[in-house]
Amino acid sequence: MQAQFQLLCFLVMIPMLFSVPWLAANRFSPQQVARNLAVAGLGVAAASVAWLLGGYSLAFHQEVISDPLPVLVQLEFALYALVMLLGTALAARRTLFFPLFAALWLLLVYVPVANLLWGNGWLAKLGALDFSGGLVVHLTAGLTSLVLVRHLRVQLPILTAEQPGTTALGTVLIFTGWFGFNLAPAGSFLPHGPLIMLNTVVAVLTASLAWAVAAPGQELVDRLCNGINTGLVTSTALVGFVGPQTMAVTGLVAGLIAAQLVERYHQVWQDPVDSLQINTTGALVGVGGLILGFDPHLVPAGTTHLALAGSELTAVGVVVLITLVGSQVALWLSEGCLHAYQRIRGVNINVRSEEN
Secondary structure (H helix, E strand, O other), rough: OOHHHHHHHHHHOOOOOOHHHHHOOOOOOHHHHHHHHHHHHHHHHHHHHHHHHHHHHHHOOOOOOHHHHHHHHHHHHHHHHHHHHHHHHHHHHOOOOOHHHHHHHHHHHHHHHHHHHHHHHHHHHHHHHOOOOOHHHHHHHHHHHHHHHHHOOOOOOOOOOHHHHHHHHHHHHHHHHHHHHHHHHOOOOOOHHHHHHHHHHHHHHHHHHHHHHHHOOOOHHHHHHHHHHHHHHHOOOOOOOOHHHHHHHHHHHHHHHHOOOHHHHHHHHOOOHHHHHHHHHHHHHHHHHHHHHEEEEEEOOOOOOHHHHHHHHHHHHHHHHHHHHHHHHHHHHHHHHHHHHHHHHOOOOOOOOOOO
């Protein structure tokens, strides 16, 4: 039964995984859509190869892989962190940059963080909790978006108006896939699967309501879709550790904060998909909700609020450090390799044209 459950989670997450690149690619001019999808595909392929050739083994101490299903399920978590960076990378308009950066980032940032929290590493032994990726997936993605924006000096392109139907359909696919995302770490549907599903829905509802009232400058469809995404991100750190009341308050707070950050600083951060504001806010507010409102019956025996606060704050600090340093190193290595390629082949990789 466990294998069937993991297989179902894997299949449910596939449309979600590819909805994010689809939505990001369609934010740019129609002439750029095909190129953007190709860049996304190359990045996903490069990161997948890095994961299969050594990333999973390093993250989870599995020198010999006897069961490929956990490898594939965990690959989806890694790729979801990666595709949330895609909007920022696409704004730089460098076709060769993202695939190389994707593989390096996975090995230098995602793998170490996953090992520390999910691979029985030091942070896990310290008592830090992260149910389905508030820190491993979303905090790393949000902070890396910041590094990309600052380093690449991204100039926000003229974005096409989001089509309500496209946005809504993509968001529905993400919402549906997120049940697999949040359920997969449980290992089986019972006993906690129903609570995880309820918490996921509660987070979405409360964050969406918060966005609807806190971001009057956006179209209502955009507010609701952004609220759904914020609620989903927020749920990941604590979805299996709290009751619905705590999740409701956490989703509401995250929605209010994320809406204000996007409303005020969208142009400042120059992030086409607001990855920094939504991912970072959801991750940090989710950790706060976990510390303050965990259910003693759902966390390891003997967990106290004080001890959990210490381990979670330590985890946040470590993840921030690894992400900022690892992302910068991945950038330097990517740029160095591309410049070497430029010298050898005589190709100008820095031209930001419709073709490059």
